Amino acid sequence: MATSRSYRDRCPVARALDVVGERWALLVVRELLFGPQRFSELRRALPGASTNMLTDRLRELESHGVVEHRTLPPPAASTVYQLTERGNKLEGVLDALGGWGASEPEPVGGSVSLGAVLMFLRSLARAHVNPPKGLWTVILEGQPWSIIGRDGTVEISPGALPGADSQLETDPTTLNSLLLDPAGFDSAITHGRAVLHGAEGAPAWLSVAD
């Protein structure tokens, strides 16, 4: 059962693929990269993945020490899955894959998940000539995320932090469009696809203008 087919190769690359090389595994890691998620949230983020598949992957990643699950205290009484410290170290792998895959054509009818847009947001902010400084909140799928720009670095963490410069509520697909074309910000606001609180105009992390 847990005999995940091994490449039986002593190479570190093959050993990594023995753990995260199965279908969907790295996409599950991507969704957990910015914070814990529940089963149903993972399911929504990965529309093509069946429930059976998600269960298998989570168990397998858990048995390899990449993921762990935790039962939330009452009244939530639900289960969340999160990366272990070891799992978090896969960030570099995902960044490398994303860097390479960005020049591949987009599939037709493709979706944009929570983890996908957060990775995109962070990579753009980090690639900026002068990374944004400040603290912002973004609400996606009903969950708040903090964008922390400080000392030339940009981090994204789950949950809202006090003192945010502004708070933007939208959905992953809209945010993805805005990252690709920040000029559409006003239009997204007027059409109700995004709601801004606490400030006027597009937040600094969104604007590409030098």
Added chain:
Amino acid sequence: MATSRSYRDRCPVARALDVVGERWALLVVRELLFGPQRFSELRRALPGASTNMLTDRLRELESHGVVEHRTLPPPAASTVYQLTERGNKLEGVLDALGGWGASEPEPVGGSVSLGAVLMFLRSLARAHVNPPKGLWTVILEGQPWSIIGRDGTVEISPGALPGADSQLETDPTTLNSLLLDPAGFDSAITHGRAVLHGAEGAPAWLSVAD
């Protein structure tokens, strides 16, 4: 045949995995990372991969512009597979995966392939406090490879170059052991598992001593 199942996800990570996420794909890329290889050489390097698997993967990678095949001029009259320029850019992905996978346990009865040991060699040489300077030849599986240390960088290219400081002939498994434990060098020579030409003592790129 070329039914590459897509994740239908617009995220660059998923787009990369649409191309190189199938089983064996990245290990094929690993084997081609240091130079062209023929079908039978790939087969020897990947003992667990069946012939039809290799055929499928090579065709698929070729259709995605990662691999290309070339027919050697007579009298060789054989076919070699090599990475395209785009395929070569996967080096960073393999490095990241290898860096992560190095702390995973080695599988029992694992093999060591040509590409695996060359990646290992290069990563060790690059991680050295002062990378080796010089030109050496290593012969593995009957093929010569040049180790070029210059300006603090280390490159490995296929074929022998004139003026090498020394030439070491051995097999991937022995070389892997020597990289893990350079003290075994003399023993490997005396037992005939490695043959050294053109110099005395272990080549500089092998010695770990500061």
Added chain:
DNA sequence: CCGCATCCGTTTCGATACTG
């Protein structure tokens, strides 16, 4: 031998339905 195709048993994937 090299590159590949074909056949076949086993494993995995993916969709739907169903249960606590």
Added chain:
DNA sequence: CAGTATCGAAACGGATGCGG
């Protein structure tokens, strides 16, 4: 909400065979 049960469709892995 968080999975399990089931089942057909692929994909994998091994063996064999065929034309250069």
